[in-house]
Amino acid sequence: MARPEPQRGGVRAITSLQNERVKLIRSLEMRKVRRETGLFVAEGASVLVTAREAGWAPRMLVFLAGSAQAGVARELLTWAEAAGAECLEVSPAVLAKLAAKDNPQTMLGVFEQRWAAEPAAERLAQDALWLALEAIRDPGNLGTIIRTADAVAAAGVILVGTSCDPYSHEAARASMGSTFNVPLVRMSAE
Template identity: 55%
Template sequence: MTRPAEARVVTSPANPEIKRIRGLALRKKREEEKLFVAEGLRHVMEALEAGWPLETLVYQAEAAKRPKLAEALAATRAAGGLCLEVTEAVLAKMTKRDNPQMVVGVLPQRWQTLESLRPGKLWIALETVRDPGNLGTILRTADAVAADGVILIGETCDPYSPEAVRASMGSIVRVPLVRATPERFLAWRAGWPGLVVGTHLSGEADYREVAYDPPVLLLMGNEQAGLTEAAAAACDRLVRIPMAGGADSLNLSVATAVMLFEIARERLRLSP
């Protein structure tokens, strides 16, 4: 098998570059280096297609025969990135997975500011979301309805954690992210030009009975506590998702998906 030009061969998990990438499993290291890890050739290619440069591309030798990998290697080198050919054992150690993907990319994090945000049609604001699986799934759903982006309010989990990135199924590179303190968010919300809607147990309206004229800002609360009093007070409308069975609530990512598809229903209507 021909080895791609300019690829460095690494066979030891103790290699400094491999240890550096392994360190990105920790939030502190991700925030210090402003990087994150995406696993799988498909997700690496999606990042490149979305205009994200690869800081490092790690691949198993057996993946070298894939045409898309050649594209990824060329793009990484063109951007001044590092290409590492490694063994399966090194990949397993690096990703902490028994059956690792054969391709792993290290990418820069991207954050927007509240001040640069454009209302568009639909934004989602999440208050102190704690579960990275929920957050990644919400990013995937936001991508599915072509939402303009997601605002993370307060002490939330990290959207660039391995768990959130995997749950997003590649959508992490297509959904703009903003983070803000509760105080900054509430001050900024005062200038929002459209509807602000939140789900709440005391909501007086069925979520299907509201006119969601864009731009809409959907505000969703913490998995356990829901919206805080301040966030609920910032909403123009509080709505409920009716329950017919014994359950009195939905998982946060499921509830968010229900709301997003209702808000975007007319825009997503299939042509006959």
């Protein structure tokens, strides 16, 4: 089954759990789908503010009906619309289905994953700090390490070999937005 591509621009109200956009966002819980689409989900207004400040643009912005009338939520909606994102105003039931935790935030964004190129040897010598992680298995730990790398202004995080997905819901949530600030590199163990 081919996954629908996110449309660009406009605000649409969605109340059905059977909507194709709802199904697409839900499917991003699966690593295979994230790998195939190159998309991931980030939850919460503060995380979305971090994404905006880091120069990222969402493909989709999902928000609880009536929650984006003023303040930061309104600013984020304006940002997403200006970026050409598809903006979805959803019912509480739909948001609860899309959120990765029991106490859902009122906003979430769908973004394209970014993978940095392997750093050249001379760059490794010039940059202050790179973190290399081999075969890390726990996404919560990976997100925490990415957050720590951001806190110490590391040049990036290198994932060596088979590691858990830094764009999984768990890792993205544990990074608290640092995924948007820290370059991520994939390398083989050879």
